[in-house]
Amino acid sequence: MNKTGISFFLFVLLILMEIFQPQSSYAQGRDYGLAVLDLQANGIAESEALALSDVLRSSILNVIQEQADKIQGSYKLIERSQMNRIFDEFDVQNIGCTDVSCAIEFGKMLNAERVIIGSVGLVGSTYIVVARIVDVESTNMLVSVNRNVPSPIDNVIGLMPIVGHELLTSERLAAPVATLQITPSDQSVTPLPEPSQPVVPAVSSRIIAGIKIVSIPGGNFQMGSDNSRDEKPMHTIALDGFEMSSTEITQKMYRNVMGEAPSEFIGNDNFPVEKVSWFDAVKFCNQLSVAEGIEPCYNLTTWKCDFTSNGFRLPTEAEWEYACRAGTETDYYTGDGEKSLINAGWFKKNSDSNTHPVEQREPNAWELYDMYGNVWEWCHDYYGKYNKISSRNPEGAQSGKYHVIRGGSYRSKSSDCRTANRQFMLPNVRQKDIGFRVVRRPAG
Helix, strand or coil, rough: CHHHHHHHHHHCCCCCCHCCCCCCCCCCEEEEEEEECCCCCCCCCHHHHHHHHHHHHHHHHHHHHHHHHCCCEEECCCCCHHHHHHHHHHCCCCCCCCCCHHHHHHHHHHHCCEEEEEEEEEEECCEEEEEEEEEECCCCCEEEEEEEEECCCCHHHHHHHHHHHHHCCCCCCCCCCCCCCCCCCCCCCCCCCCCCCCCCCCCEEEEEEEEEEEEEECCCEECCCCCHHHHHHEEEEEEEEEEEEECCCCCCCCCCCCCCCCCCCCCCCEECCCCCCCHHHHHHHHHHHHHHCCCCCCCCCCEEEEECCCCCCCCHHHHHHHHHHHCCCCCEECCCHHHHHHHHCCCCCCCCCCCCCCCCEEEEEEEECCCCCCCCCHHHHCCCCCCCCCECCCEEECCCCCCCCCCCCCCCHHHCCCCCCCEECCCCCCCCCCCCEECCCCCC
């Protein structure tokens, strides 16, 4: 065979190898194209988000090059310059992509098998970093990393190598890793300074009576929206830090405290409890407090709440919306539009007309699950109209006929699940689509 024949044979062989190579995400010997999209800016300058995106991209490259033995699969990072050329051709921008459907669209555009998306925001004095890796072919979110760090922004810079490490290895790190040094992926990227303070864990949590309780940092936010008269006017709320159950109270949790779990949907202890009235939920809060040896909040004669107590109670409407937003300003913490909600909650379009076990949808940056859909959640407040007055730790209307419910349910349309949406219900009503979660004021 002459040289021309050999060359042609090798060319055909390479083509056949490309066609018949395994398609598994973990096939050996194949580099999977990985695109790191720019982080969405929430409450910070877009230029800061872009700079932090470059640091994350550089950190991802470092993990690929230096920690290949810890990564499931083999990756080839798509450079920013290459991405920009493609985006210019399609006349699109890549910043602001935070949901799975968007990641899939960009992945196809870039010919990338996997895409990293996320956001960075500032709530009070706390920076919130959310990053997710999405498999384009399966449309699955493979890993989600949620991290909080106190200001200044230098701390966020030091956090990015940890985020990159966790995305590709699924190994959670409790502290910065000295070996994860930032190496720019493009010559045009200037390395940012090292943090001046140590990085802290994202959200502290603990288990109480089988209930995972997460710490929510204090801060300010704009409550409400311009979408409906009931959600107007938008107004500034300041909240001190508090603790909240990471999920809706499940049937198992309710039974552990109350001895029974009244629910329409049975067969799985991790279904949220429902068919509980506002009064039932309040009694649960008090009983949980007693079981843990702390002072109950509610007077079960007057149904008034002592907010100075550190016992368990229902969240105020302001606490619920603040916790749900986790620094975001979009319709859902996963973005705007119904496609974003599909990733975060069970509602009319995807629930098959029933509740589902908790923790199956995408959590927010503060590791709160099922804030949308599954079951409506009782809030402490009486229902009342908003006003423009800014306030700190508001307790809601002091009297009324109805109590607020939030978040939508498995049979709600998407618009009723929006973060700002408000509904109300008589406190003695027990419905198969209403449950609750609990909060408490940290001791001391």
